[in-house]
Amino acid sequence: MPRNRSLYSPYSRRLATSRRRFLQGGAAALAGMALSNCRQGGVSDVQAPDTETGNGNGGEGGGGSDTLHIYTWADYVDEELTAAFTAETGIQVVTDIYDSNETMLARLQAGGGSAYSIIYPSDYMVEEMIELDLLTTLDQDRVEGLDTMLDQWVSPAYDPDNVHSVPFSWGTTGLLFNRELVSGDPEDWDYLWDNQQALNRRFTLLDDVRETMGAVLKSLGYSYNATDPDELEEAFERLMELRPAIAAFRSFGWEDELLGGDLDLVMSYSVDAIAATLEDPAFEYVIPLSGSSVWTDTLVIPETAPNVDAAYEWINFNLDANVAAQTVERLFFATPNSEALDLIDDDLLANEDLFPPDEILARCEGIAPVGPEASALYDRYWTEVTSA
Amino acid sequence: MTAPPTAAKSAAARSAAPSRFRLPFTWQGVFSLGMYGFMYVPILVLAVYSFNASRYGARWEGFSLRWYQSLFNDRRIFAALQDSLTIALVAVGISSVLGTLMAIGLAKYRFRGKTLYRGVSYLPLIIPDIAIGVATLVFLATAGIALNLWTVIAAHMVFCLAYIAVVVSSRLKGLDPHLEEAALDLGANPQQALIKVLLPQLLPAIVSGGLLSFVLSMDDLLISSFTAGGGVNPLPIEIFSRVRTGVKPDVNALSVVLIMASGLIAAFSEYFRAYSDRTSR
Incomplete structure (x- = not known):
């Protein structure tokens, strides 16, 4: 999911970044102490799952406990599905929720995540957690159904071959526009440059360096994750061409202006855009033809998981096509499970905003880290663009 | 006999001059109105828009109970509310007893390290929430205590206690110490003097301190994020986690x-x- 949806500053990336840095820095400092204490000490005691629900009912390995603790997003919790899981496996599910990937990581690093056998990090966080050695390597023999993944998720950039994570849900970035105010058919990123005059100061782009620079790179035929300085410079210059016409860089909070008619078009995450299209049929969402970015939320098993057996059960349960289809219908997000797509209600499947056609999806890319050098270059260009 | 006429004249002049431009309100009234408006109009707007058929604030699409319906069908929100209320009530309840006793003890007795104790007990007021949260979590993890409802309550008590103790202390300073002494002179034992004389006088401070910390506890996101576990999800975490797909x-x-x-x-x-x-x- 979008990387910087910070609660303190939906409108300001600067603050969001600093809060994230603070969380990471602060937690890391304290975590050093915590980890040195509890790695040797009683990691298994810490936050051991409630055992009153029946310890040692275990035919399954040494885990024994019948409770599975999950750390997830509020949107992903569905009581009927957890009840179905309990009925099928006899494992009780206890869910805790977090409000940002950064909070989740900070808590894990401070030693407060050892009750959890399943966590739902987003793509870029999976990568970060792998680097920090927080995730177990999945035993591929015990995961059933990874072969049903759509092409995009067979070997995603954030975790090649899904060694540590199982894709759970995804979404895209694209253009949301007001049909009554926009002339022609926005189909691709080029539309912005072609109609620069008509759209003057009436559209916004995402306030996210990788999303916006990536879109420009894509419109030039390059990758979202380009690292070549020449390509980046070309993209920077193309973005500067457009700069005078851009009303603002904004990831959230454009809703009122768009609905009020003060904006014609916004670049937005699919979840926000779909909500707007459902609200008013005048709004339309397109995923640009040359491709855009996809984000993914995943299922992972942390290193410290106390109940690995139950975690695999949960992963396999969620990979089941029927369950995945029901989840989509109830929670309203896209699944990477190709078999589930056949089971989903046609009306829902016909929503191209939620499930873009394969040929468009094939051109979309996940945003992956580009290394420190390119990253610095991205930041430099971005600072120039946003301060111009 | 020269003074009264001039005084009368100047008074007349004073009242006459503004009477020509007298407005039906004073600047103090306007200022208060403005300030109260600033505080309460947003709440009023929020209340009105909760009946809006549209999902967005930009337009009014007619009266609807749609959001109330979806709210009352949302079991998770109420479970979260219940968690939040339990945490706040228990934390405030325990803290008001301990905080009041602490304030009385600090005011009445001399003991070694009292200044240090006082300083430390007010520290949570200035330490950032995130530091309390992370430090508590690190402590709990090191001590091998599983996170659950009681760990959040304990973490919330850290700041509740400080707020209540501060409010009660300031009230104690303004009290007449002779009243309690008089009660003791008149034959009350120390417990009776505390319960019948001192506590009734402190009650407003205990209640306001309690309300203050109750609100802070209901509001708290960071400390709860780090110390809640075992299926306890207070309301702020639930709401902020939903912000992702739009509140x-x-x-x-x-x-x-x-x-x-x-x-x-x-x-x-x-x-x-x-x-x-x-x-x-």
Whole structure:
């Protein structure tokens, strides 16, 4: 999911970044102490799952406990599905929720995540957690159904071959526009440059360096994750061409202006855009033809998981096509499970905003880290663009 | 006999000059109105928009109970509310007893390290929430204590205790110490003097300290994020976690329900207070 949806500053990336840095820095400092204490000490005691629900009912390995603790997003919790899981496996599910990937990581690093056998990090966080050695390597023999993944998720950039994570849900970035105010058919990123005059100061782009620079790179035929300085410079210059016409860089909070008619078009995450299209049929969402970015939320098993057996059960349960289809219908997000797509209600499947056609999806890319050098270059260009 | 006429004249002049431009209100009145407006109009707007058929604030698409319906069908929100209320009530309840006793002890007794103790007990007021949260978590993890409802309550008590102790202390300073001494002189034992003389005088401070920390506890996101576990998900975490897919106006509806509920509680308590005042007289 979008990387910087910070609660303190939906409108300001600067603050969001600093809060994230603070969380990471602060937690890391304290975590050093915590980890040195509890790695040797009683990691298994810490936050051991409630055992009153029946310890040692275990035919399954040494885990024994019948409770599975999950750390997830509020949107992903569905009581009927957890009840179905309990009925099928006899494992009780206890869910805790977090409000940002950064909070989740900070808590894990401070030693407060050892009750959890399943966590739902987003793509870029999976990568970060792998680097920090927080995730177990999945035993591929015990995961059933990874072969049903759509092409995009067979070997995603954030975790090649899904060694540590199982894709759970995804979404895209694209253009949301007001049909009554926009002339022609926005189909691709080029539309912005072609109609620069008509759209003057009436559209916004995402306030996210990788999303916006990536879109420009894509419109030039390059990758979202380009690292070549020449390509980046070309993209920077193309973005500067457009700069005078851009009303603002904004990831959230454009809703009122768009609905009020003060904006014609916004670049937005699919979840926000779909909500707007459902609200008013005048709004339309397109995923640009040359491709855009996809984000993914995943299922992972942390290193410290106390109940690995139950975690695999949960992963396999969620990979089941029927369950995945029901989840989509109830929670309203896209699944990477190709078999589930056949089971989903046609009306829902016909929503191209939620499930873009394969040929468009094939051109979309996940945003992956580009290394420190390119990253610095991205930041430099971005600072120039946003301060111009 | 020269003074009265001039005084009368100047007084007349003073009252005459503004009377020509007299407005129906004073600047103090306008200022107060402005300030109260600033505080309460947003709540009013929120209440009105909770009845909006549209999901967005930009337009009014007619009266609808749609968000209230979705709110009352949302079991998770109520479970979260229940968690939040339990945490706040228990934390405030324990803290008001301990905090009051702490304030009385600090005011009455001399002991070694008292200044240090006082300084440390007020520290949570200035330490950032995130530091309290992470430090508590690190401590709990090191001590091998599983996170659950009680760990959040304990973490919330850290700041509740400080707020209540501060408010009660300041009230204690303004009290007449002779009243309690008089009670002791007149044959009350120390417990009776505490319960019948001191506590009734401290009650307003205990209640206001309790309310203050109750609100802070209901509001707290960071400390809860780090210390809640075992399926306890307080309301702020639930709401902020949903921000990802857009907060819907059912949160407005929830706010209205909460404001109405607290308004009702306040009204009832006022009524009972007035009633008991009248009967005791």
